[in-house]
Amino acid sequence: xxxxxxxxARSRGHVPGEEGVWVFIxxxxxxxxxxxxxxxxxxxxxxxxxxxxxxxxxxxxxxxxTLLLLTSSLFVAQSVAAVRRGDSKARPLLLAxxxxxxxxxxxxxxxxxxKIAEGFTLNSNSFSIYYYMFTGIHLVHVLIGLGVLCFALxxxxxxGKMPGGVALIEGSGAFWHLVDLLWIILFALLYLL
Amino acid sequence: xxxxxxxxxxxxxxxxxxxxxxFVGIWPIAHLFPPLAPSMPVEEVAAYYxxxxxxxxxGAILIASSSVLFFPFLAAVATFMKKIEGPISPVTWAFxxxxxxxxxxxxxxxxxxxxxxxxxxxxDAVIGALSDIAFLLFVMPAVPAFVQNLLTGFVILGDxxxxxxxxxxxxxxxxxxxVLLLPGLAVGLFKTGPFAWxxxxxxxxxxxxxxxxxxxxxxxxxxxxxxxxxxxx
Numbered sequence: 153x154x155x156x157x158x159x160x161a162r163s164r165g166h167v168p169g170e171e172g173v174w175v176f177i178x179x180x181x182x183x184x185x186x187x188x189x190x191x192x193x194x195x196x197x198x199x200x201x202x203x204x205x206x207x208x209x210x211x212x213x214x215x216x217x218t219l220l221l222l223t224s225s226l227f228v229a230q231s232v233a234a235v236r237r238g239d240s241k242a243r244p245l246l247l248a249x250x251x252x253x254x255x256x257x258x259x260x261x262x263x264x265x266x267k268i269a270e271g272f273t274l275n276s277n278s279f280s281i282y283y284y285m286f287t288g289i290h291l292v293h294v295l296i297g298l299g300v301l302c303f304a305l306x307x308x309x310x311x312g313k314m315p316g317g318v319a320l321i322e323g324s325g326a327f328w329h330l331v332d333l334l335w336i337i338l339f340a341l342l343y344l345l
Numbered sequence: 346x347x348x349x350x351x352x353x354x355x356x357x358x359x360x361x362x363x364x365x366x367x368f369v370g371i372w373p374i375a376h377l378f379p380p381l382a383p384s385m386p387v388e389e390v391a392a393y394y395x396x397x398x399x400x401x402x403x404g405a406i407l408i409a410s411s412s413v414l415f416f417p418f419l420a421a422v423a424t425f426m427k428k429i430e431g432p433i434s435p436v437t438w439a440f441x442x443x444x445x446x447x448x449x450x451x452x453x454x455x456x457x458x459x460x461x462x463x464x465x466x467x468x469d470a471v472i473g474a475l476s477d478i479a480f481l482l483f484v485m486p487a488v489p490a491f492v493q494n495l496l497t498g499f500v501i502l503g504d505x506x507x508x509x510x511x512x513x514x515x516x517x518x519x520x521x522x523x524v525l526l527l528p529g530l531a532v533g534l535f536k537t538g539p540f541a542w543x544x545x546x547x548x549x550x551x552x553x554x555x556x557x558x559x560x561x562x563x564x565x566x567x568x569x570x571x572x573x574x575x576x577x578x
Contacts (some may be wrong), residue, residue, distance in 0.1 A: 172513040176518075285540055285546075
């Protein structure tokens with residue numbers, strides 16, 4: 153009965169998490185849209201320089217990070233579904249998502265140090281400014297997201313359930329998907345295009 | 346309306362007055378908004394201060410005075426935060442300390458603009474250095490502003506009342522503003538491009554977002570005062 157009511161609420165247009173989270177997510181999307189437009193304009197102005205500098209990036213590490221975040225997002229989505237069902241698998245699923253997200257941070261550290269060792273630093277050229285600042289600001293988002301997921305992880309009770317925690321896990325999940333989405337666009341813009 | 350809510354309303358409006366004073370001072374009077382390009386040669390910077398001397402000196406008075414008027418507004422924010430946190434209020438105290446040094450930089454920016462314009466016969470390099478300090482004081486305090494917004498958002502979202510003192514969307518708005526102001530912290534690394542102190546991402550975006558945040562804070566606080574959120578208990 154409760155499940156069918158919840159399903160009915162969803163079909164009426166359920167907003168995941170509390171509405172306020174979407175103020176933050178919407179705002180963040182606007183900001184990153186400004187970032188991407190700025191980058192596109194700068195790239196057009198110095199096309200040759202951007203193309204040669206982009207060729208130096210390690211696409212394999214970028215791809216590895218994309219896979220880590222995508223898989224992590226999948227686990228978060230599974231965990232959200234499990235919390236909704238009241239399934240105790242939610243906690244291990246969320247833990248797996250956090251570990252994969254931490255993997256992203258570790259890969260990023262290796263990537264940065266390799267680039268710096270090659271002499272490709274913050275002010276090397278116009279591209280390097282965008283590369284370090286955009287991926288750096290995104291990394292801050294990843295760290296905030298991991299913090300949020302860890303907070304959600306701490307809310308499970310002894311039986312691995314989160315009574316009344318659907319809004320919390322949905323909100324955290326929505327933010328984590330935002331982090332993932334932004335990375336996919338960044339990866340395409342900086343590494344592939 | 347009680348006396349207390351009248352005081353709170355006045356303090357809140359003081360923020361709008363301070364913001365307007367600072368903006369009028371730096372923009373139409375001093376002509377230092379948008380900021381001079383960090384890549385501008387020092388001779389041109391000095392020439393700019395010499396040719397706009399009176400405007401900069403008058404504008405700097407408004408900028409320095411506005412710094413003081415921000416504090417009644419911030420005190421009103423702290424009053425709301427204290428009400429939400431209750432008797433044990435470490436985050437409110439942290440907020441009070443952070444804004445105390447975060448907003449005093451506006452006063453110092455005014456002083457350094459004055460010093461840069463004060464003696465036009467000074468060597469170009471000296472005027473240029475004073476101007477750099479003034480602009481850095483204006484843009485780099487993104488860090489205390491970031492922490493201030495984080496603390497405000499944290500307290501608003503931590504409100505467990507059925508009817509929160511301040512609306513929860515304002516809490517998220519504060520977190521968002523805080524994250525956005527952050528690129529300002531890196532301005533020392535760049536002289537051109539989007540993250541320089543006149544760049545799209547380190548200056549324009551934070552400036553616009555700060556304006557939106559400021560107006561929404563005032564709007565939400567006036568609403569909370571009107572429904573007497575501070576009364577009771």
